[in-house]
Amino acid sequence: MGQFFKFTLASVLGVILAIFLSIFILIGMMTAAISAGDEETVVEENSILRIKLNYPLNDRSVNDPTSIMNLSDFGKENPGLNEIIKSIEKGAEDPNIKGIYLNAPDVSGGPAQLEEIRKALLKFKESGKFIVAYATGYGQGAYYLASVADEVYLHPEGMILFKGFASEMMFYKGLFEKLDVEMQIIRHGKFKAAVEPFMLDKMSESNREQNTALLTSLWSNILNEISASRNISIEKLNEAADQLSLDNPKKALELKFIDGIKYPDEISALLKEKTEKAEDDDLEFLSIGKYKNSAFFKENTVAKDKIAVIYAAGEIKAGKGNDTYIGEENIRKAIIKAREDDRVKAIVMRVNSPGGSALVSDLIWREVTLTTPVKPVVVSMGYVAASGGYYISCAADYIYADPNTITGSIGVFGMIPNVNGFMTNKLGITFDEVSTNENGNYITINKALTPYQREVIQSSVERVYDSFITKVAKGRNMTKEDVDRIGQGRVWSGSQAIEIGLVDELGGMNEAIVKAAELAEIETYKLKELPVQKDPFQQILEDLTGQSSSIMMKHYLGEKYKYVEMMENMENRAVIQARLPFGMSSIK
Known part of the structure; x- marks a missing residue:
């Protein structure tokens, strides 16, 4: 018996030693790679x-x-x-x-x-x-x-x-019916198509209308530019695409x-x-x-004044946030840091987000409104700045979008799955409960909403939507009625958005930075990028500690991970959402 424990202990110690040795080798390789990148x-x-x-x-x-x-x-x-x-x-x-x-x-x-x-x-x-x-x-x-x-x-x-362009959406209604899962959906806006994959088996006519208009606008912009560069007529370009x-x-x-x-x-x-x-x-x-590591590339300016460039990228949701999603802390803290820094004379916020949590969007919007009386804030919209992405942008002093930016989607929805049928009919699992109050079980995914509970959520959706269009109206100097007419969850291209007043000018990051300097009345300046990125090794350790399974799944599934992520995050998303329709940003 003693020999058994001796050999067992030796084996365990050997495995532990091998793990630590592998970790140290990995750390060494990563450190060497990071150091080489700084040469x-x-x-x-x-x-x-x-x-x-x-x-x-x-x-x-x-x-x-x-x-x-x-x-x-x-x-x-x-x-x-x-x-x-x-x-x-x-x-x-x-x-x-x-x-x-x-x-x-x-x-x-x-x-x-x-x-x-x-x-x-x-x-x-x-x-x-x-x-x-x-x-x-x-x-x-x-x-x-x-x-x-x-x-x-x-x-x-x-x-x-x-x-030509196409936008493909995946619909889950049939899947949920087979699984006995009911998606309880409350929304405002006839174009708020984010919930359609969970309630329909194809696009609604309003969603098809907005998708067609959006793709037509984006395709037209691209054709015009190719035509100018290659001296080929639009007619010939479309003919080549069709055939x-x-x-x-x-x-x-x-x-x-x-x-x-x-x-x-x-x-x-x-x-x-x-x-x-x-x-x-x-x-x-x-x-x-x-x-980018060459001497010529580096900034040589000795200017004391700065323009802060804040990168707000990814879905808006609860949590600290990082390079790939906007959380409760990262963008708010970046705005506060830039606002309180006397050397920062203006802020450019680069928004590339399909939206997400209405609450977190409102927290960021609040920081923008506290900043504009202190120093100019200019928004540069990237690939997509829609719904919650537009929410956090609308209070800025000036908004730029590229002609091919996807924006708008001013609308709100709530979505709560009811898995009672799946658990009972498919798995044989039942639920029972006790409660001190009439609505003590609000909100649960294990039973259907009562009519009163659904009414409460609908009231919240309407209240958030009214707050959303009120803030857009104030920020864009429009009436609420005008915002409501172009809202209703409808998505617009940058070219369309400038015509309806959602953006001020067509342009990219460079134009936004020049405008920020103009509004701040400064001629020489440095750029300060926020949020401050963590050391790559530190970021890797933090991400591995918090979400190692998601990291591995994302690595192996690649582009298809977005479908898994959508289902994975359903339970973790806020009840009230201001988000672009699922799949609409996947234009190809």
Whole structure:
């Protein structure tokens, strides 16, 4: 028996030692990768800035804990939109950067984000430096970006996916019926389609109407820009999309979507010619992840004044918040910090959110209203700033949106599942209760709402909606009746929003920053990005401690994780929601 315990104890100690050793090795690898990312990059003469967008595009670089699931990915640079645009701007001024090689077969950013990169590339061309685009095949968003280049090339066996926009929604009504789950829904606004997947098996006519109008507006914006860059008529562009004509490189060349058909070695020869390199010389490529660590990229200004840029990204819900969702604390604290900092003369709030909790949205709105009398607040809307995302924006002094921004969705809903039928009929589980008061069981998912309880929630929804449109009316200098007419949960593009008064001007982050400086009456300034990002290793440990199962599921499911997340968060979401319709932000 003694021998058994001795060997057992030795085995346990061995396993523990192995775990700790693995952790220390992992920490060492991560620390080395993080340190390597901080080394200053030397930009050689005749360098080419290479842009590859083969990762999820965020407005700001994100400390992504899922990268530890694949150590070969850890430490790789995934620059945010802010760093991409700044790199393009700096590259135009940097004498060592001779041009840009756009090598992005597919991109995952939204139309508004790609539009901002495209504008930066158009500005880059004014420097007289070249932009060459090449891919073995182009996705639709990738081609939209590539069309700005001086020369666009395609692999001999490649294709361009050019088909128009579609927005697909998944409906769960049939699933819940099979499971005996009743979704109890209370909403205000005929266009508030966020709840439709849980109550219908297809789009309502009002939802189909708003989706069609939105997609038509976004597609029109993109066609106009491609037409201007490639000198192809809108009619010809739509004809190519309808007939899926660009699956053949020769057809793409014939229709003037590309300038040539080449293999990678031929592109290398072309770039060597443009950078005056000998045939046997190596090309000097520089990624944005490396370029942002160069001396030329860094700010040299000695200005004391600052403009705070606050990144409000992700769904709005309870919790502290992080790089990927807006919580009760992170954005509120960032606004307070910027407001109380005397060196910060203005605030730009970059909003990229489909909305979420009405309560948390109101807490952030309150901080904006406390700030505007002290210093200017300008909002820059990203890919989506809708519902709660618009709620937190409406009190700003000035609002910018890109033409392809998804915004509006001024509406409110409540949704509570009743799983009693599922638990009893499918699993054989029953419930019983005692209560001190008539509504002591309010709110539970184990039984249906009583008519009175439903009436109470409907009253709350109406009250929150009235508060929402009152705040929009005050912030936008409109009447409540006018806001109600364009509200009702309806979604608008940035181009449409400016016509109905929801935004002040079309433009991106740069325009918002310039406007903030103008309102603050300052000429020289530094940018201060908030919330302050944690050390990547610290962020990883915190995320792993709090949500390791979600991290692993997200890593392995990838894009499909959004469906799991929607179901996973249903119970955790606030009862009263101000949120964009599920799936509407997935335009492709």
